[in-house]
Amino acid sequence: MIEQSESPPDLVKQQNIDRILASAERLFRQYGYTKTNVADIARDLGMSAGNIYRFFPTKAAIHQALAERILDVLYRNAWNIFHSDLSVCDRLRRYAQMNYQYTLDMMISENKVYEMVVVAMEQHWTVVKTHMDRVSLLMQSVIREGIDAGDFPEQDEAIAARCLSASLAQISHPVLVAQCYVENHEPSVSQLIEFGLNSLKYGSSCRAS
Structure with missing residues (x-):
């Protein structure tokens, strides 16, 4: 049942929201x-659907x-x-690898979570x-750090971050990963990451217009 308590109303509300979300995620x-x-x-949760709707108007809201x-x-x-002690390039590389591995693991081991993410998108x-x-x-902050340290030439870090993210979409977007990288595919994940990093080292396409 929905918890009734003498705790502050906002706290009780949050506790009930947390219970609903925990149940929904489990199911x-x-x-x-x-x-x-x-x-x-x-x-x-042992409650009526009406109680759920007090906190979430639709299943989509949950x-x-x-x-x-x-x-x-x-x-x-x-x-x-991005706040680790790795070099600028290694931080960007590690982030791209983490994003890809998370998506791949989700597809293989937690396909129901994968479905949730695809629906969200x-x-x-x-x-x-x-x-x-x-x-x-x-990402912009790390790229700017690399520019200031001389790792990358002067360029617009906001444009550079967007371009890098777009170039790595194939190894981070769940649908694209499912289509291209469940089996060996070329270019490889490491090749795509290095291509993106090398583009930062030239930076001519990321200069503000």
């Missing part, structure tokens, strides 16, 4: 997003909140890499774009 992982409905979540949580984990991983693009913009800011 989505077990049965898949498309095969789980609000009634299933309510039954799992899914959006879960997508934000998944992407937040990816953002924290990216933040840790189709139905909740604003959430995905917000995540991409946050990561882009991290």
Whole structure:
């Protein structure tokens, strides 16, 4: 049942939201997003569907909140890499490798989570774009660090970050990874990463117009 407590209303509300999301994630992982409905979540929590709707107007809203949580984990991983003691190129390289491995592992070991991410990209693009913009800011900072250290020539770090992300989309976008990299594919992951890094070392296409 929904928890009743003398705790502050906002705290109780958040506790109930957390319980709903935990149940939804468990069921989505077990049965898949498309095969789980609000009634299933309510039954799992021992409450009515009406109680769920007090906190989330639709199943899609629950899914959006879960997508934000998944992407937040990816953002924290990216933040840790970009703030590590590795060289600039190694940080960018490690980030690209992490992103690819996360997507690949999700496809192979947690295909129900993979389904959730694909649905998020189709139905909740604003959430995905917000995540991409946050990561882009991290990437811009690292590229600027490389420019200031002489690793890269002077260039617009915002344009460079967007270009690098676009060039690596084939090893980070779930649908593209599924189509191209579940088997050996050329160019390889490492070749694509090195191509992107080499483009930063020239930088002529990333100068502000």
